Amino acid sequence: MTGKPKISPSSEQIRAAGVKVTRQRVRVLDALLAARQPLCHGELESQLGGAEAGSRRVIDRVTLYRVLDSLVACGLAMRAVDPRGVFRFSATGAPRQHAGHVHFRCTDCGGVFCLKAEPPPPPALPRGFRLAQVEFDVRGTCAQCGAR
Amino acid sequence: MTGKPKISPSSEQIRAAGVKVTRQRVRVLDALLAARQPLCHGELESQLGGAEAGSRRVIDRVTLYRVLDSLVACGLAMRAVDPRGVFRFSATGAPRQHAGHVHFRCTDCGGVFCLKAEPPPPPALPRGFRLAQVEFDVRGTCAQCGAR
DNA sequence: TCTGCAAATGCAACAATGTTGCATTTGATG
DNA sequence: CATCAAATGCAACATTGTTGCATTTGCAGA
Structure with missing residues (x-):
C-alpha cells in the first residue's frame, strides 16, 4: 500500500466524522481547508468549477x-x-489564521x-450552556474610504 | 393652523435629518420606533400592510x-x-433595549x-479608521438543547 | 468480487430576498 | 399656484438558498 496516489487529509477527516467519503465532499473540504478566510457559496463554486474547467461542471x-x-x-465546517x-x-479543522485577533470590516469598500x-x-x-464560538465583529469605515 | 391632525415625532426626526417628509417614511420610522427589536423587511411589510388592510396596499x-x-x-435607522x-x-433614536448586553445564540434551536x-x-x-458598529456574537448550545 | 441499499448527486423547478428601470405622483419651495 | 427634484408604484430581473425526484455511487456484507 505504499503507492496509493494521494490521500488528502480531508478524506481522513471526513471518514473520521462518520460520513461517506465522496469526491465532492473532499473537494469542498479541501477548498475550505486551503482558504485563508471563510468562503461563500459563489466563491466555492467558481473556485471548484474554474479549477478543472474543461471537463464538465465539477459540482x-x-x-x-x-x-x-x-x-x-458533522462538525467539519462552520457557517457564519x-x-x-x-x-x-x-x-x-483549518489552522485558524484569523482566530487570535479582531477584525475590522469596512462598510464602504468591504x-x-x-x-x-x-x-x-x-x-x-x-x-x-455550552460555548461553541465567539465572534467579535467591528465595523466602520477604513482610513482610505474615510479620506474621501 | 391649530388643527393639524397628528404630528408624530418621526416627522420631526425626518425633517431634522434634512430629507422629505413623506407618508411612507413616517409610517416606516414609526414602526421602527415602536418595535422592541430590529425588524426585517417582511415583518415591516405585513405590519404596515395589515394595519390599514381594507384600502389598497399601504406601501x-x-x-x-x-x-x-x-x-x-440619513442616520435615522441602522441595518444589521x-x-x-x-x-x-x-x-x-429608539430605546436600544438590547444594546447593553451580550447575546447568546443556540446553534441547535436557533x-x-x-x-x-x-x-x-x-x-x-x-x-x-472610524468605528460605526460593534457586534459581539456568542454561539453554542443552550441548556435545553444540551440536555438532550 | 459481486450485490444491494441507503446516501449522495444532478437536474429542474421553486421560494425568499433584494435590486434596477421607468413612468407617475408628491413634497417643498419660490 | 407653478415648478421640479425627490419619492412612489409597478414590472421585471438578479442573487441566494431550498425542495422533489430520478439516477448514480460509496460502502458493507455475501
Whole structure:
C-alpha cells in the first residue's frame, strides 16, 4: 500500500466524522481547508468549477449547498453570515489564521483588516450552556474610504 | 393652523435629518420606533400592510426597501444582518433595549438568550479608521438543547 | 468480487430576498 | 399656484438558498 496516489487529509477527516467519503465532499473540504478566510457559496463554486474547467461542471450548485450543509452538520465546517447577508463557510479543522485577533470590516469598500487587539474573553454563561464560538465583529469605515 | 391632525415625532426626526417628509417614511420610522427589536423587511411589510388592510396596499415592497435605505442613509435607522442572513432594521433614536448586553445564540434551536455580561469595549483602531458598529456574537448550545 | 441499499448527486423547478428601470405622483419651495 | 427634484408604484430581473425526484455511487456484507 505504499503507492496509493494521494490521500488528502480531508478524506481522513471526513471518514473520521462518520460520513461517506465522496469526491465532492473532499473537494469542498479541501477548498475550505486551503482558504485563508471563510468562503461563500459563489466563491466555492467558481473556485471548484474554474479549477478543472474543461471537463464538465465539477459540482452542481445544489450539491454544493448540500455538501456544505453536511460538513456543517458533522462538525467539519462552520457557517457564519457576512455583512451582506451571505453565508460563509470555514473548515473547523483549518489552522485558524484569523482566530487570535479582531477584525475590522469596512462598510464602504468591504475590505477586512486585522487589528492588533486580542479578542475579548468569552462571557460567563448560564448553567448548562455550552460555548461553541465567539465572534467579535467591528465595523466602520477604513482610513482610505474615510479620506474621501 | 391649530388643527393639524397628528404630528408624530418621526416627522420631526425626518425633517431634522434634512430629507422629505413623506407618508411612507413616517409610517416606516414609526414602526421602527415602536418595535422592541430590529425588524426585517417582511415583518415591516405585513405590519404596515395589515394595519390599514381594507384600502389598497399601504406601501409597495420596493418602496419599503428604498425607504429603509434612505432612513439608514440619513442616520435615522441602522441595518444589521440576522443569523439567517436577512437584513434587520432598527431606529437609531429608539430605546436600544438590547444594546447593553451580550447575546447568546443556540446553534441547535436557533434561540437567542440575553446574557448578563456587558459587551466588551471596542478595540483601538489604526489611524484614520472610524468605528460605526460593534457586534459581539456568542454561539453554542443552550441548556435545553444540551440536555438532550 | 459481486450485490444491494441507503446516501449522495444532478437536474429542474421553486421560494425568499433584494435590486434596477421607468413612468407617475408628491413634497417643498419660490 | 407653478415648478421640479425627490419619492412612489409597478414590472421585471438578479442573487441566494431550498425542495422533489430520478439516477448514480460509496460502502458493507455475501
